[in-house]
Amino acid sequence: MNNNGKLNRRAGRTNKRDLLLDAAIEVFATKGSTSATIADVAKKARVAMGTVYLYFESKDDLLQRCMSEVISAEIDSIIKKTESITDPMDRLYAFFIHHVALVKEKPYIARFITVEVRQSESFSRRNPGYNPQQRYLDHVVDTAKTAIETGRINPIDPHALAILLVGTMDILIWQWLASEGQMDIEAISYQVRQILQTGVTPKAIS
Amino acid sequence: MNNNGKLNRRAGRTNKRDLLLDAAIEVFATKGSTSATIADVAKKARVAMGTVYLYFESKDDLLQRCMSEVISAEIDSIIKKTESITDPMDRLYAFFIHHVALVKEKPYIARFITVEVRQSESFSRRNPGYNPQQRYLDHVVDTAKTAIETGRINPIDPHALAILLVGTMDILIWQWLASEGQMDIEAISYQVRQILQTGVTPKAIS
Amino acid sequence: MNNNGKLNRRAGRTNKRDLLLDAAIEVFATKGSTSATIADVAKKARVAMGTVYLYFESKDDLLQRCMSEVISAEIDSIIKKTESITDPMDRLYAFFIHHVALVKEKPYIARFITVEVRQSESFSRRNPGYNPQQRYLDHVVDTAKTAIETGRINPIDPHALAILLVGTMDILIWQWLASEGQMDIEAISYQVRQILQTGVTPKAIS
Amino acid sequence: MNNNGKLNRRAGRTNKRDLLLDAAIEVFATKGSTSATIADVAKKARVAMGTVYLYFESKDDLLQRCMSEVISAEIDSIIKKTESITDPMDRLYAFFIHHVALVKEKPYIARFITVEVRQSESFSRRNPGYNPQQRYLDHVVDTAKTAIETGRINPIDPHALAILLVGTMDILIWQWLASEGQMDIEAISYQVRQILQTGVTPKAIS
DNA sequence: AATGAATGAGCCTTCATTCAT
DNA sequence: AATGAATGAAGGCTCATTCAT
Numbered sequence: 005m006n007n008n009g010k011l012n013r014r015a016g017r018t019n020k021r022d023l024l025l026d027a028a029i030e031v032f033a034t035k036g037s038t039s040a041t042i043a044d045v046a047k048k049a050r051v052a053m054g055t056v057y058l059y060f061e062s063k064d065d066l067l068q069r070c071m072s073e074v075i076s077a078e079i080d081s082i083i084k085k086t087e088s089i090t091d092p093m094d095r096l097y098a099f100f101i102h103h104v105a106l107v108k109e110k111p112y113i114a115r116f117i118t119v120e121v122r123q124s125e126s127f128s129r130r131n132p133g134y135n136p137q138q139r140y141l142d143h144v145v146d147t148a149k150t151a152i153e154t155g156r157i158n159p160i161d162p163h164a165l166a167i168l169l170v171g172t173m174d175i176l177i178w179q180w181l182a183s184e185g186q187m188d189i190e191a192i193s194y195q196v197r198q199i200l201q202t203g204v205t206p207k208a209i210s
Numbered sequence: 211m212n213n214n215g216k217l218n219r220r221a222g223r224t225n226k227r228d229l230l231l232d233a234a235i236e237v238f239a240t241k242g243s244t245s246a247t248i249a250d251v252a253k254k255a256r257v258a259m260g261t262v263y264l265y266f267e268s269k270d271d272l273l274q275r276c277m278s279e280v281i282s283a284e285i286d287s288i289i290k291k292t293e294s295i296t297d298p299m300d301r302l303y304a305f306f307i308h309h310v311a312l313v314k315e316k317p318y319i320a321r322f323i324t325v326e327v328r329q330s331e332s333f334s335r336r337n338p339g340y341n342p343q344q345r346y347l348d349h350v351v352d353t354a355k356t357a358i359e360t361g362r363i364n365p366i367d368p369h370a371l372a373i374l375l376v377g378t379m380d381i382l383i384w385q386w387l388a389s390e391g392q393m394d395i396e397a398i399s400y401q402v403r404q405i406l407q408t409g410v411t412p413k414a415i416s
Numbered sequence: 417m418n419n420n421g422k423l424n425r426r427a428g429r430t431n432k433r434d435l436l437l438d439a440a441i442e443v444f445a446t447k448g449s450t451s452a453t454i455a456d457v458a459k460k461a462r463v464a465m466g467t468v469y470l471y472f473e474s475k476d477d478l479l480q481r482c483m484s485e486v487i488s489a490e491i492d493s494i495i496k497k498t499e500s501i502t503d504p505m506d507r508l509y510a511f512f513i514h515h516v517a518l519v520k521e522k523p524y525i526a527r528f529i530t531v532e533v534r535q536s537e538s539f540s541r542r543n544p545g546y547n548p549q550q551r552y553l554d555h556v557v558d559t560a561k562t563a564i565e566t567g568r569i570n571p572i573d574p575h576a577l578a579i580l581l582v583g584t585m586d587i588l589i590w591q592w593l594a595s596e597g598q599m600d601i602e603a604i605s606y607q608v609r610q611i612l613q614t615g616v617t618p619k620a621i622s
Numbered sequence: 623m624n625n626n627g628k629l630n631r632r633a634g635r636t637n638k639r640d641l642l643l644d645a646a647i648e649v650f651a652t653k654g655s656t657s658a659t660i661a662d663v664a665k666k667a668r669v670a671m672g673t674v675y676l677y678f679e680s681k682d683d684l685l686q687r688c689m690s691e692v693i694s695a696e697i698d699s700i701i702k703k704t705e706s707i708t709d710p711m712d713r714l715y716a717f718f719i720h721h722v723a724l725v726k727e728k729p730y731i732a733r734f735i736t737v738e739v740r741q742s743e744s745f746s747r748r749n750p751g752y753n754p755q756q757r758y759l760d761h762v763v764d765t766a767k768t769a770i771e772t773g774r775i776n777p778i779d780p781h782a783l784a785i786l787l788v789g790t791m792d793i794l795i796w797q798w799l800a801s802e803g804q805m806d807i808e809a810i811s812y813q814v815r816q817i818l819q820t821g822v823t824p825k826a827i828s
Numbered sequence: 829a830a831t832g833a834a835t836g837a838g839c840c841t842t843c844a845t846t847c848a849t
Numbered sequence: 850a851a852t853g854a855a856t857g858a859a860g861g862c863t864c865a866t867t868c869a870t
Contacts, residue, residue: 020829036329038244041864052831054867063865093411122384123242123325137381157410164401165410171381172374175343178328179373195370203409204363204371205299226854247839258856260842269840432833448741450656453860464835466863475861505822531741534796535654549793569822576813577822579797580790587755587789590740607782615821616775616783617711638850659843670852672846681844 021059024049029070033112037067037120071121071136078106078113079139092151096144097197100173103140104189107177111185114177137174141166172196227265230255235276239321243273277327277342284312284319285342289349298357302350303403306379309346310395313383317391320383346376378402433471436461441482445527449479483533483548490518490525491548495555504563508556509609512585515552516601519589523597526589549586553578584608639677642667647688651730655685655738689739689754696724696731697757710769714762715815718791721758722807725795729803732795755792759784790814 027049031040042063046053060066082102089095107114117136141163148162176196180187233255237246248269252259266272288308295301313320323342347369354368382402386393439461443452454475458465472478494514501507519526529548553575560574588608592599645667649658660681664671678684700720707713725732735754759781766780794814798805 036244038242042866043864046832053865054831055829057866058829119329123329137384141385155412158408158412160405160410161398161401164398164405167382167385167398168374168378168402168405171377171379173377175377175380176373178343179347192367192370192373195367196374199366199370199374199406199409201409201411202364203405203407204366205407206361206364248841249839259840260856261854263841264854448656450654454862455860465861466835467833469862470833535737535741549796553797567824570820570824572817572822573810573813576810576817579794579810580786580814580817583789583791583793584786585789587792588785590755591759591785604779604782604785607779608786611778611782611786611818611821613821613823614776615817615819616778617819618773618776660845661843664853671844672852673850675845676850 020051020055024051024056024059024066025070025074028066029074029116030112032067032070032120033115042066067120070116075113075117075121075136076139078110079136082106083139083143092147092154092156093201096147096151096169099143099147100169100193100197101190103173104177104193107180108185108189111181115181118174118178118181137170140170140173144169168200226257226261230257230262230265230272231276231280234272235280235322236318238273238276238326239318243326248272273326276322281319281323281327281342282345284316285345288312289345298353298360298362299407302353302357302375305349305353306375306399306403307396309379310383310399313386314391314395317387321387324380324384324387343376343380346379347372350375374406432463432467436463436468436471436478437482437486440478441486441528442524444479444482444532445524449532454478479532482528487525487529487533487548488551490522491551494518495551504559504566504568505613508559508563508581511555511559512581512605512609513602515585516589516605519592520597520601523593527593530586530590530593549582552582552585556581580612638669638673642669642674642677642684643688643692646684647692647734648730650685650688650738651733660684685738688734693731693735693739693754694757696728697754700724701757701761710765710772710774711819714765714769714787717761717765718787718811718815719808721791722795722811725798726803726807729799733799736792736796736799755788758788758791762787786818 024045028045031044031048034040035044042056043053045066046056049056056066060069082099085102086095086099089098121136144166145162148157148160148165151157152159152162176189176192180189230251234251237250237254240246241250248262249259251272252262255261262272266275288305291308292301292305295304327342350372351368354363354366354371357363358365358368382395382398386395436457440457443456443460446452447456454468455465457478458468461467468478472481494511497514498507498511501510533548556578557574560569560572560577563569564571564574588601588604592601642663646663649662649666652658653662660671660674663684664674667674674684678687700717703720704713704717707716739754762784763780766775766778766783769775770777770780794807794810798807
């Protein structure tokens with residue numbers, strides 16, 4: 005679809021680099037980043053081991069790039085998709101649902117986020133802005149603040165709500181991955197929304 | 211020769227074994243179980259490397275024991291502590307608070323639970339009963355069912371509530387660990403309880 | 417770029433593999449396969465330790481290959497060399513002499529055969545066809561049967577003769593190795609032939 | 623059965639030492655001396671590992687003592703048993719048969735002789751007099767010389783005869799061990815005697 | 829730009845040996 | 850004399866990284 009040499013060359017370069025990033029995420033998610041080897045990644049990408057080092061400085065660099073580039077892009081994409089929704093409650097729910105969709109479409113990205121990113125402390129400390137969970141939390145806090153300001157939801161603590169939502173999403177995905185796709189993630193999501201909306205306590209008593 | 215031979219021998223054996231388990235959990239939690247070496251564990255426990263193999267068959271065995279013995283014991287202890295509380299809502303909250311207390315007291319156990327157990331799929335598959343998160347989920351589901359039956363809370367989906375609670379707890383701890391203890395975990399916990407009790411939607415509107 | 421790509425690659429691979437096999441046989445023969453280390457073999461072959469694992473799966477695999485490839489090839493070669501000799505007695509003697517020549521030329525192969533193969537029971541059981549001593553015995557039995565059928569030698573038990581010959585050869589080499597090449601192995605061989613031909617008992621008395 | 627304290631104490635000491643030597647030979651013969659561990663020997667002897675070091679300086683010392691004491695004693699015993707036989711040919715055959723009997727009675731000693739002793743170069747060099755095969759060879763050479771001097775056998779090379787006999791014996795036992803006792807060792811022994819007595823060559827032709 | 833053979837540091841594990849009891 | 854827990858050096862093997870082609 006590109007129509008000049010410059011873009012093509014760039015695309016060529018980008019394609020192999022992206023090919024490697026995709027292969028790396030899948031391999032890292034499947035075997036765990038420590039157990040996965042450069043040979044595994046190279047094999048999955050159908051290139052020679054040495055080629056990996058033409059695009060990434062080291063195995064650790066490759067791992068960091070997976071987090072900061074691929075994962076970050078996916079999350080940006082999700083957040084952007086929900087920005088046009090005006091009702092904050094709907095926006096949060098849409099964000100939730102879009103993430104679920106990503107998970108179903110590219111499960112290895114979900115596994116990578118829920119497993120690898122969490123344990124990568126060195127990454128989190130060096131690149132706090134790229135921690136997907138932090139991105140999610142910040143996004144929810146922002147949305148919640150708007151919702152409160154507009155009176156759309158009760159004046160609750162936005163940070164607490166964010167933790168509730170993101171934590172729920174995280175473990176929901178974890179459970180779904182563990183169930184190997186057997187769990188009805190949408191049904192649970194809907195139930196979660198109901199609880200959050202009305203609370204658990206009977207109205208008369210609360 | 212202190213008390214009697216039997217106790218001494220048993221205590222002696224148990225002590226060194228427990229010493230190793232504690233050291234292992236801390237080391238595994240800090241470096242990740244794959245990156246951590248037996249030498250690290252031995253050094254932390256101030257014994258020689260070979261000694262580890264007097265009490266555990268392999269590095270993997272040591273990791274499994276950390277999960278199935280130490281972690282499981284802590285979780286049993288927490289669940290047991292809350293069993294006497296009659297009000298289901300209070301019981302769930304107490305369970306939450308006890309877990310927070312454990313985390314504050316032995317942060318490396320928390321880190322081990324939130325990070326290592328999650329990625330140890332092989333363990334989870336072989337020993338589903340020892341997965342702490344599953345234990346938590348089951349416990350909350352049970353408690354929620356009771357609460358619903360007694361009319362103490364609305365007839366919501368217990369499984370959804372469990373995912374909400376445990377997921378929140380999990381990420382709350384993760385955030386607290388990342389903040390290196392700076393976050394006011396109790397305040398957030400209280401806010402979470404408020405949200406869960408009354409819901410986010412203004413009464414009149416919902 | 418010498419001849420053609422195919423041959424070069426093949427030759428390159430074969431050469432390093434053969435280099436390792438030769439080094440391994442010498443090291444195994446000298447130190448014993450259990451005491452010999454991969455580092456020893458690598459050092460003798462002037463490669464890095466890891467290189468061994470590019471050509472062989474494990475230390476045990478390397479040992480098996482020494483037996484099944486190198487040793488077997490040498491023995492095939494000896495047996496083939498003697499096949500054209502028509503007189504069975506001469507053929508047996510030629511076989512004996514050729515083996516002695518091999519021993520003198522590549523003493524470490526001889527030592528490997530007399531020492532390592534003997535103790536490698538697991539190998540013998542799994543690959544009975546590659547046991548050099550068994551190969552020798554079978555060959556001698558076959559030749560002896562022909563010799564008997566043609567009336568060239570007395571109707572003795574071929575199996576007993578095989579054991580006599582191969583056993584003698586084995587220990588003769590062992591003695592020669594122990595004497596560090598000082599023993600006149602051909603002279604003894606000739607004497608052995610004399611004894612076998614005429615027997616030890618004076619004609620009149622027997 | 624001893625009847626004074628001194629002897630008893632000595633016997634006590636000797637018994638545990640002998641117990642260890644027996645256990646060691648069996649273990650060394652079964653697993654190979656390099657693969658066998660001190661723990662194996664201690665377990666077989668039903669003593670603690672440390673006890674081994676009360677009677678032997680090191681694992682190597684234990685191995686040397688197995689060769690120089692136990693094996694040597696067995697061989698002395700065999701040679702002594704045949705000394706009274708006047709006819710040299712009968713004496714050699716009796717020696718052969720006695721060794722076969724030892725092998726059948728204590729196969730692990732046979733395996734130890736045929737396998738372990740052979741590969742223990744360091745031992746052979748340091749203690750040439752204790753090499754069982756050398757002892758056998760020397761004995762046969764002596765007997766053969768007598769037989770020749772008395773005209774009982776042809777004036778052959780005694781050394782060649784010795785190598786013939788001992789080599790045959792060695793491989794015969796090896797074959798028998800490999801056959802797991804299925805081979806009729808006596809029948810083959812008899813055939814071997816026939817061949818040695820009369821030779822393989824038809825009288826008229828030789 | 830691409831390859832993959834070669835490297836060697838580092839890890840898990842074993843086991844001969846010691847020593848406090 | 851006897852024990853066996855503890856030690857730590859050494860070996861097999863892996864894999865991130867390099868470099869000649």
